[in-house]
Amino acid sequence: MFEKLKKYEQLLQRFIEKGYNFSKFSESITTKKQLLLRHDIDFDISLAHEMSCLEDSLGVKATYFFMIRSKSYNLLLPENVEIIQSLKERGHQISIHFDPTIYEDFFQGFQWERNIFEQLFNVKVNCISIHRPIEYFLGNNDFIDGIRHTYQPIYFQDIKYFSDSHGEFRYGHPLDSQEFLESRSIQLLIHPIWWVTNQTNSINILTEFVDYRIELFQQHIASNCKPYQKYVEGIRANQTAVNIGKLVA
Ligand SMILES: [Zn+2]
Structure with missing residues (x-):
């Protein structure tokens, strides 16, 4: 196994040992013992597959968010469609990682993406994540086309949020936090690119x-x-x- 992926396994094991429930974004969120494990897929869908296999072996589930119009991957590539369908069949949640900046009217753009994603994977989208969110979305409680997003206060302010953006936990390690110590609910954003590797830098x-x-x-x-x-x-x-x-x- 990749060296970094072993570290990810150890991280998840600590949450499991502490009795956290790996919750879906569609569940009602309480302040105690929920871990919302989120993966934004910015670069490569095969890395999502590797990560999900590890999670399966630990008996935990995550939510994977994919881009429809990424410059890094083709969502419609047969092997990518197969991976996403397999994630769904194995009990992980799948949804859209939405980039509002590519649209003049992001609301219309989102409706278009939502139709494609729901038809393609035969799912109902109930919460999306936003790619490199502009200030507008952070803590904004507005729904988009009736759909929740991961920067709404219930996921982002009412509970603690950690992200590995740039390849590190820049605002403190989740396991060192007071919230983890007190078994409080946490949203944890993990990008597979930083973990499915032997490199560290x-x-x-x-x-x-x-x-x-x-x-x-x-x-x-x-x-x-x-x-x-x-x-x-x-x-x-x-x-x-x-x-x-x-x-x-
Ligand atoms: Zn992103």
Whole structure:
């Protein structure tokens, strides 16, 4: 298992030992012993799969929020649809990670995304998360098209909120908090990109991820274009020759 993922496992185990209930955002929220475990999927859906398998092994459930129009992944890719359906079948919640900044009228944009998501995965969306929320949404109690969002006061002010944004808990570690000590309800935002890795430094994590994506994209172009395939094979053969040359020298 990835080193960082082991740390995530230990983190969840502490919540389990403390008797926390892993709650859905659609449940009524009380001040005691609820953990709202949230995953915003900003970069890669396969990382969500890895994370969910670990959660399954611990017998806990999370809510996964996906972008419909991400520049980082294609939600409709068959393997991505399969992962999201599998999350749902295994009892995790699935919903929309909404980026309001791409719309002139975000309300209309959300209605459009909601229709797509609900039809595609045969679910009723009941709470969304917002990608890089502008000030407007923080603590704003307004529903969007009748739907809750994760920055409403019941999830964001009435209970403690922790996030691993930028690859660390910048406002204190959840396990060191008074709220955890007193078994108070917590919303915990975890981005799989920071945990499904062996790297520790956030720049190294992202650099490794970008390299992995370049490799995948090269394979994709090569398998759809013969001249590029030959070009890539040529580079690899050349690299091998250089490496063998080094060994001989
Ligand atoms: Zn996001």
